[in-house]
Amino acid sequence: MTANLAETLTLLLIEDDDGDAFLVEELLKQAVAPPKIFRARSLEEARAKLTPQIQCVLVDLSLPDASRLEALEAVLAVAPHTAVLVLTGLNDVQTALSAVQSGAQDYLVKGDVDARLLARSITYAMERKRADVAQIKLMQAELTAKENARLESALLPGPLLRGAPIEHMTRYLPGSGGTLAGDFFDTVQTPDGSVHLVIGDVCGHGPDEAALGVALRIAWRTLVLAGQTEATLLRTLDTLLRAERKAPEIFTTLCTVTITPDLRHAKMRVVGHPPPVLVRDGVVEVVAGTPSGPPLGIFHDVEWPVIEVPLGAEWSMMLYTDGLIEAVVSEPGRLLGVDGLLDLVREHGVIDLDRLITHVGTLSDDLAVIMVQKGRA
Template sequence: MTANLSETLTLLLIEDDDGDAFLVEELLKQAVAPPKIFRARSLEEAKAKLTSDIQCVLVDLTLPDATRLEALEEVLALAPDTAVLVLTGLRDVHVGVSAVQSGAQDYLVKQDVDARLLARSIRYAMERKRADLAHVRLVQAELTAKENTRLEGALLPGPLLRTSGIQHVTRYLPGSGGTLAGDFFDTVQMPDGSVHVVVGDVCGHGPDEAALGVALRIAWRALVLAGQEGDTLLRTLDTLLRAERKAPEIFTTLCMATISPDLSHARMRVVGHPPPLLVRDGVVTVVPGTPSGPPLGIFLDARWTEIDVPLGEEWTMMLYTDGLIEAAAGEREELGVDGLVDLVREHGRIDLDRLISHVGTLSDDLAVVLLGRRRT
């Protein structure tokens, strides 16, 4: 009966016995679309032929340079995403069972093979491998989601605000990879009524950068509550960054501001970071004098100029990471600061949800803090 292989496949047969190899090849010729078969007589020879084009490997467990499960382990290590079908002799059935337990998708006893069984076993092995890989991806996605949830709690905390006279809105969106990076923000109000806010971005992506962002965010809050500010606070963060980073090229940009107790004035340091946007009395501007100094983690003797920003009685200020201005928007390949200003002017005010809806796929994480004071 014709074997049930309806599409042309590419297989690798690892078999040192010419008679057994001939049998397998003859049986597969009976398929509707006979597969393309590469043969290797040893594990060493198989290494050169085991390319990404191979969709299924048929491997004998008794080879000149590997025996029993050793051969299987080598094949699985060389091709972790490829289906593997083990060939055994009558006296090695128990080894076939062990092979499946060790990672093979199925096993066949050579003496019992016919065309239908061989074709069905190859198809079964490939489908089972697809299911296994899908399950692994699902588990990884679930673990990533859980890890992101834990990290979000540390990276993106609730503000420590006591006054109702200030508007405070935050947004965070992960980049296209879906994994949190090192973007962070925080807001703290001191007993004298002053409001401290920070938005930061650790360069790079991944759990190490996210963990470093958590460390810097927590350190910033602790230092602010302890009364540190200005260059003293930044130098302490710089020391922490150098001690905790995994590689010397990792740096961090941030913008931090201290708003006066009467909410009419701000003192700001922009540390190699995108400039904040300010809407004051209906006029949209970029905070002048930015950046006020280099990122953390680059120069040991860095200094940062304090920027004085009069706010007035009615204002809105937006601090953000570069994920916002590096995103595409409309016909723009990259929004940029000028494009961001244009969007805000079109809207007449900073509406975060509307603003974010205008950007396309994010290549980087996006973190935004919006602070505002309305005329009473």
């Protein structure tokens, strides 16, 4: 009777007995589409032949250099995404159960196998392996999504404002690559009524960079709540960055702002970061004198001078990461840039985050934005 392998497969038969190997090959020749069979007589020889083109492995449990489950475990270690079917003379129920529990898709005893059973077992083994791999990938994706959500929540917390008469809005959009970045922001009002803001960006993408961003954001909030809002704060963040980063080339840009309790003046330090946008008395501009120094983690013994910014009675301020100005806009390959950002704000007349983001095209990097504004009393 014709076996039911309907497509030409590439198999690896790991069998040291020539007679048994010949019988397996003869059984598989009866398939509708006989497979291409490579043979290995030992585990050592099999390792060299376990290439990506192998779709299924038939392995004996009695090899000259491996016995029982040792051979199976070695094959699974070398080819974890390939279907493995045990074909052996050991008619042992416990061994069969252990083989399947260890990762084999099926267990066949040589003396009980005919062409149809062997072909069907190979087909089913491959389907089960595909299902197992798909399930593993789904679980990994779900775990990654949960971890990303947890990190994003820690990177982008809610503001600690105690009734300050200002409007506060934030936005965050992930980059098109789908990999978590280290953009972070925070807002804290201290007991004296001052409002403190930070926005930062750890260079690179991935969970390590995101975790570093979380550490810097929490450290910033802790230092502000402890009353450290001047140059000591940046020096401490720089020390923390150097201690926690995975590689010496990793740096962080950020912008810190302290708004006075009367909400009419601000002190800024722009640490290698894109300049904030201000709207005062209908005039849209970036903060003059930025940046006030290089990013964190580049040079030792750096001082970041304070930039004094008069705000007046009515104003809006936007802090953002470079994902915004590096976004591709309507023309192919044209980046928004700082000038393009200013033009959009001028076009709207105010800093409208939702309208602004609708004009942003493809994001090559994550985008984080804080907007605070004070209207006339």
